Amino acid sequence: MNEKGAIWTVVAVIVIFLVFAIIIGTIIEARLGEKIDEAIEENKIPTGPERSINCIDDDGGRNYFTFGTVTKDYSYTYDDVCDALTGKLMEYYCIDDRNESADYDCPNGCDGNACNSSLYTIDDCIDSDGGKNYFTYGILTKGTEPYEDKCQSIQGLSILLKEYYCYKEEDEEEVLVEHVIYQCPNGCENGACIV
Ligand SMILES: [Ca+2]
Numbered sequence: 338m339n340e341k342g343a344i345w346t347v348v349a350v351i352v353i354f355l356v357f358a359i360i361i362g363t364i365i366e367a368r369l370g371e372k373i374d375e376a377i378e379e380n381k382i383p384t385g386p387e388r389s390i391n392c393i394d395d396d397g398g399r400n401y402f403t404f405g406t407v408t409k410d411y412s413y414t415y416d417d418v419c420d421a422l423t424g425k426l427m428e429y430y431c432i433d434d435r436n437e438s439a440d441y442d443c444p445n446g447c448d449g450n451a452c453n454s455s456l457y458t459i460d461d462c463i464d465s466d467g468g469k470n471y472f473t474y475g476i477l478t479k480g481t482e483p484y485e486d487k488c489q490s491i492q493g494l495s496i497l498l499k500e501y502y503c504y505k506e507e508d509e510e511e512v513l514v515e516h517v518i519y520q521c522p523n524g525c526e527n528g529a530c531i532v
Pocket residue numbers: 394395396397398399400405406428429430
């Protein structure tokens with residue numbers, strides 16, 4: 338093979354390689370797109386309030402530490418409220434087009450129709466965001482060890498939050514550092530769910 342022939346062979350190999358890379362890349366991208374669509378359809382990935390036009394929650398979801406109002410069908414409203422009898426918070430939120438509510442026992446008490454979000458301390462465990470506060474970045478320390486709230490991705494989407502909180506079982510001596518993986522309705526950014 339002369340020099341010209343060798344150069345053309347190299348060029349041909351590069352072109353073939355690039356064409357293959359583009360085809361494979363397109364296939365992978367398409368399959369990932371399908372997977373995300375499937376996950377949304379199966380409700381594994383929340384679609385956010387902007388898609389739930391018949392149910393809007395102005396505190397972003399199960400946001401125990403911020404007072405919020407759910408508006409259903411543009412007419413009915415439901416306000417988060419501290420129950421004077423039980424001391425618990427009645428928290429309203431949307432799942433797709435449905436309005437839901439849940440009782441929540443605030444670790445720092447219920448105040449102004451939301452959980453108190455000031456520093457929460459049990460023994461040597463200190464949580465800066467007041468507990469399971471999904472919508473505020475927090476840092477928990479126990480002894481000298483720090484634990485930071487962190488966003489996690491599934492299928493390339495930042496929608497999971499690893500939320501730390503202090504926990505003590507009744508009649509137990511030891512305070513534990515626990516965490517929960519919470520699925521943020523509107524995505525996760527800088528260690529907190531987006532409101
Ligand atoms: Ca809410």
